[in-house]
Amino acid sequence: xxLLLYRLGKFSYRHRWLVISLWLAVLVAVGGSAAAFHGTLSxxxxxxxxxxQRIADKLKQELPAASxxxxxxxxxxxxxxxxxxxxxxxxxxxxxxxDLPDVKATTDPxxxxxxxxxxxxxxxxxxxxxxxxQAKLDASRAQLDAGxxxxxxxxxxxxxxxxxxVVVEAQLGQQxxxxxxxxxxxxxxxxxxxxxxxKLELGKRQAQASxxxxxxxxxxxxxxxxxxxxxSINGLTxxxxxxxxxxxxxxxxxxxxxxASKEITEDISELFGxxxxxxxxxxxxxxxxxxxxxxxxxxPLLMALIGVGVGVGITFALSGAFDMSSISPMxxxxxxxxxxxxxxxxxxxxxxxxxxxxxDPEESVSxxxxxxxxxxxxxxxTVIIALAALVVPGLPxxxxxxxxxxxxVAVAVLVALSLTPAMLSLIxxxxxxxxxxxxxxxxxxxxxxxxxxQAKDEAKSTxxxxxxxxxxxxxxxxxxxxxxxTLALPAAQLQLALPDGGSEPVDSEAxxxxxxTARSFGEGVTGPIVVVGEFPANLDATxxxxxxxxxxxxIRGVENVVAAVPVALSQDRRTAVFQVIPEEGxxxxxxVQVVRELRERGAQIQAETGVTIGLTGQTxxxxxxxxxxxxxxxxxxxIVVGLSLLLLLLVFRSxxxxxxxxGGFLLSLAAAFGLVVAVYQWGWLGAVFDVANPGxxxxxxxIILIGVLFGLAMDYQVFIASGMRxxxxxxxxxxxxxxxxxxxxxxxxxxxxxxxxxxxxxxxFSHLTMVRPLGFAMAFGVLLDAFVVRMTIVxxxxxxxxxxxWWLPTWLDRILPDVDVEGAKLNRDASTQELEGLSxxxxxxxxxxxxxxxxxxxxxxxx
Numbered sequence: 001x002x003l004l005l006y007r008l009g010k011f012s013y014r015h016r017w018l019v020i021s022l023w024l025a026v027l028v029a030v031g032g033s034a035a036a037f038h039g040t041l042s043x044x045x046x047x048x049x050x051x052x053q054r055i056a057d058k059l060k061q062e063l064p065a066a067s068x069x070x071x072x073x074x075x076x077x078x079x080x081x082x083x084x085x086x087x088x089x090x091x092x093x094x095x096x097x098x099d100l101p102d103v104k105a106t107t108d109p110x111x112x113x114x115x116x117x118x119x120x121x122x123x124x125x126x127x128x129x130x131x132x133x134q135a136k137l138d139a140s141r142a143q144l145d146a147g148x149x150x151x152x153x154x155x156x157x158x159x160x161x162x163x164x165x166v167v168v169e170a171q172l173g174q175q176x177x178x179x180x181x182x183x184x185x186x187x188x189x190x191x192x193x194x195x196x197x198x199k200l201e202l203g204k205r206q207a208q209a210s211x212x213x214x215x216x217x218x219x220x221x222x223x224x225x226x227x228x229x230x231x232s233i234n235g236l237t238x239x240x241x242x243x244x245x246x247x248x249x250x251x252x253x254x255x256x257x258x259x260a261s262k263e264i265t266e267d268i269s270e271l272f273g274x275x276x277x278x279x280x281x282x283x284x285x286x287x288x289x290x291x292x293x294x295x296x297x298x299x300p301l302l303m304a305l306i307g308v309g310v311g312v313g314i315t316f317a318l319s320g321a322f323d324m325s326s327i328s329p330m331x332x333x334x335x336x337x338x339x340x341x342x343x344x345x346x347x348x349x350x351x352x353x354x355x356x357x358x359x360d361p362e363e364s365v366s367x368x369x370x371x372x373x374x375x376x377x378x379x380x381x382t383v384i385i386a387l388a389a390l391v392v393p394g395l396p397x398x399x400x401x402x403x404x405x406x407x408x409v410a411v412a413v414l415v416a417l418s419l420t421p422a423m424l425s426l427i428x429x430x431x432x433x434x435x436x437x438x439x440x441x442x443x444x445x446x447x448x449x450x451x452x453x454q455a456k457d458e459a460k461s462t463x464x465x466x467x468x469x470x471x472x473x474x475x476x477x478x479x480x481x482x483x484x485x486t487l488a489l490p491a492a493q494l495q496l497a498l499p500d501g502g503s504e505p506v507d508s509e510a511x512x513x514x515x516x517t518a519r520s521f522g523e524g525v526t527g528p529i530v531v532v533g534e535f536p537a538n539l540d541a542t543x544x545x546x547x548x549x550x551x552x553x554x555i556r557g558v559e560n561v562v563a564a565v566p567v568a569l570s571q572d573r574r575t576a577v578f579q580v581i582p583e584e585g586x587x588x589x590x591x592v593q594v595v596r597e598l599r600e601r602g603a604q605i606q607a608e609t610g611v612t613i614g615l616t617g618q619t620x621x622x623x624x625x626x627x628x629x630x631x632x633x634x635x636x637x638x639i640v641v642g643l644s645l646l647l648l649l650l651v652f653r654s655x656x657x658x659x660x661x662x663g664g665f666l667l668s669l670a671a672a673f674g675l676v677v678a679v680y681q682w683g684w685l686g687a688v689f690d691v692a693n694p695g696x697x698x699x700x701x702x703i704i705l706i707g708v709l710f711g712l713a714m715d716y717q718v719f720i721a722s723g724m725r726x727x728x729x730x731x732x733x734x735x736x737x738x739x740x741x742x743x744x745x746x747x748x749x750x751x752x753x754x755x756x757x758x759x760x761x762x763x764x765f766s767h768l769t770m771v772r773p774l775g776f777a778m779a780f781g782v783l784l785d786a787f788v789v790r791m792t793i794v795x796x797x798x799x800x801x802x803x804x805x806w807w808l809p810t811w812l813d814r815i816l817p818d819v820d821v822e823g824a825k826l827n828r829d830a831s832t833q834e835l836e837g838l839s840x841x842x843x844x845x846x847x848x849x850x851x852x853x854x855x856x857x858x859x860x861x862x863x
Contacts, residue, residue: 279762
């Protein structure tokens with residue numbers, strides 16, 4: 001592989017304009033495709049086949065009026081409550097919203113609250129009327145009973161006196177008829193009263209079901225309106241979202257503040273924000289400090305931007321063909337920038353080091369591509385495999401996310417291996433500053449400088465962090481493990497959920513809407529649960545209505561359910577919809593428990609009422625997604641760890657190194673999880689990281705972090721350990737090889753890690769809230785893995801084990817293919833060619849280039 005990449009580097013160097021032109025053509029073609037074919041990004045995390053999705057599809061088919069996405073707008077009045085003008089402004093805005101093509105219906109909070117209040121008074125009045133009617137019927141019944149008794153007594157007297165039946169009928173017939181009519185009227189009145197009682201009872205049950213729901217707060221300071229759309233929330237375009245907000249904000253003229261919920265305000269049309277740009281600026285500063293010239297520093301940045309442009313452009317171009325979440329291009333952007341800078345940096349740094357030793361520029365670029373490029377290829381391959389493995393859990397949105405990111409990383413690798421050599425050919429000597437050139441040329445002209453350089457290199461390897469770690473390996477190992485273990489402790493309390501309005505920035509409209517709604521109406525109103533009931537056939541209207549309230553009563557029996565209201569019934573009375581208001585917000589553990597208990601109670605409801613229930617809506621759907629993602633974590637982690645062991649076994653031909661690399665990865669992963677829980681779930685340092693309302697962790701963060709951190713951790717493992725292996729293979733004792741390899745790789749790996757952390761840290765304050773914990777986890781995960789695991793624990797253990805580090809069973813050594821990650825074949829080929837040339841000329845071999853290519857991650861103390 002090293003020889004193949006060497007030839008690729010030489011081809012790119014010699015045909016620089018062809019390579020550059022091809023990449024520019026690709027960039028233009030991808031950009032045009034993205035502009036022409038891109039679709040609308042969404043945050044639709046539904047999973048086909050779940051109960052939530054099945055019930056949603058059923059509802060759309062059988063009760064279209066109740067389908068479609070819904071969101072809320074909360075209106076806040078100034079001090080003193082809503083004035084007539086304020087109420088009129090709210091009603092006018094909602095009426096105007098109802099006229100939009102994408103809006104199916106709106107709910108006027110004042111009219112609805114008035115109906116609820118009037119319903120309570122009507123029940124009271126109805127009860128009084130029923131009591132009066134009952135008293136009247138009782139009096140009539142008493143009168144009829146007394147009349148019947150008197151009529152019976154008179155009839156007995158006539159019969160006792162011997163009066164014929166004709167006479168009895170003549171005298172009492174009219175009274176009997178009047179009595180019969182009165183009894184019939186009494187029966188009719190009784191029937192009407194019973195019907196009124198039944199109606200009043202249904203009214204009471206309706207009021208009881210609605211108890212706990214308000215549309216205007218008790219203090220009169222807030223009113224909440226529901227907006228139902230013709231399509232799902234995720235199908236709304238940014239233009240429609242903005243139009244809804246603009247109309248709602250028209251109430252400000254009457255002194256009323258309108259706050260739209262997260263479902264409406266969420267704008268996922270932009271990828272870059274200020275924070276992300278700052279992260280890239282920090283990366284640029286690190287490059288300038290390390291490489292010394294703007295040209296050298298700008299090259300890795302340019303390569304990363306081209307890679308991201310192509311990779312993310314392809315992602316956008318395919319967004320019209322696939323349902324793609326907003327996190328997909330963001331993840332691709334984060335990874336593309338980070339690995340794109342690092343991969344080009346490794347090749348550029350190797351090339352600069354070789355140039356300073358006097359190597360020919362073309363040979364230097366070819367060698368850098370064949371050695372450092374070989375490490376880049378295998379490092380990139382680990383990231384690509386880990387991300388592509390996100391298809392294994394079988395979750396569509398996660399598969400698209402993983403493949404989009406894997407594709408962008410693949411493009412970054414291709415750019416580094418082909419375009420970077422072409423650009424190095426174009427830049428020429430400007431890759432190194434004049435001062436560094438002068439210093440290097442003077443040094444190379446000194447007699448015997450090779451031996452002095454080697455001695456200096458060995459002395460350097462005993463100093464610095466690597467020297468400290470290897471002088472005290474046990475202390476370094478114990479301290480590193482204790483640090484990561486302590487940071488990992490909070491991970492045991494990890495809770496997963498998709499974000500709600502409470503996780504938005506404090507100054508955002510979505511957070512303010514969530515806060516006002518939660519304070520005025522209860523947290524549960526921000527995330528209602530939709531329950532759909534399948535009723536028996538052939539019910540009349542009264543039976544169906546009674547059954548609705550029977551089911552609502554059962555639902556309200558679940559702990560932490562504030563209200564359960566029947567909101568819709570299909571024309572055939574077979575499908576009913578209930579809105580369930582939990583006590584807590586949609587991402588809280590209490591609401592997750594409510595969903596679980598509702599599903600468990602389904603069998604009891606079916607047995608007692610004959611109604612089969614199912615849950616749907618955003619809240620239940622998000623909980624389903626979080627559960628599925630949690631269940632997918634163990635098998636995915638097993639796949640990633642298995643791939644790690646196999647790939648590193650192939651690269652390093654050692655049993656210990658793969659086990660050490662994988663164990664270190666698991667430690668840094670657990671520590672990253674612990675930090676995420678402490679900050680985003682518990683709220684520690686919330687003011688620093690803008691976490692105003694701590695809650696459950698983003699549900700797909702763990703599985704993405706596993707894939708990404710695994711890939712990046714193996715990057716640094718390859719770059720550090722390959723230098724150690726190369727020194728060992730060139731004859732250095734095992735312990736000395738650890739120091740030499742670390743010394744060669746430390747500077748460039750440190751810079752690469754700082755760059756990657758800077759890029760990821762820029763996303764901690766992203767305008768997309770969902771991206772923030774992901775950026776945090778990646779930034780601190782890479783920070784801990786690079787500096788605690790790869791640069792402390794790994795060299796400490798390898799130094800302690802010495803020769804045992806590279807032990808491999810003979811039978812396994814024979815069957816494993818040689819991937820030559822350290823580029824040994826290049827050195828052998830070069831030596832062979834040199835000896836052949838020298839035998840022809842009769843001169844002795846020189847040695848400078850041997851030292852110049854000692855490591856895939858070599859750095860120099862010059863320039």
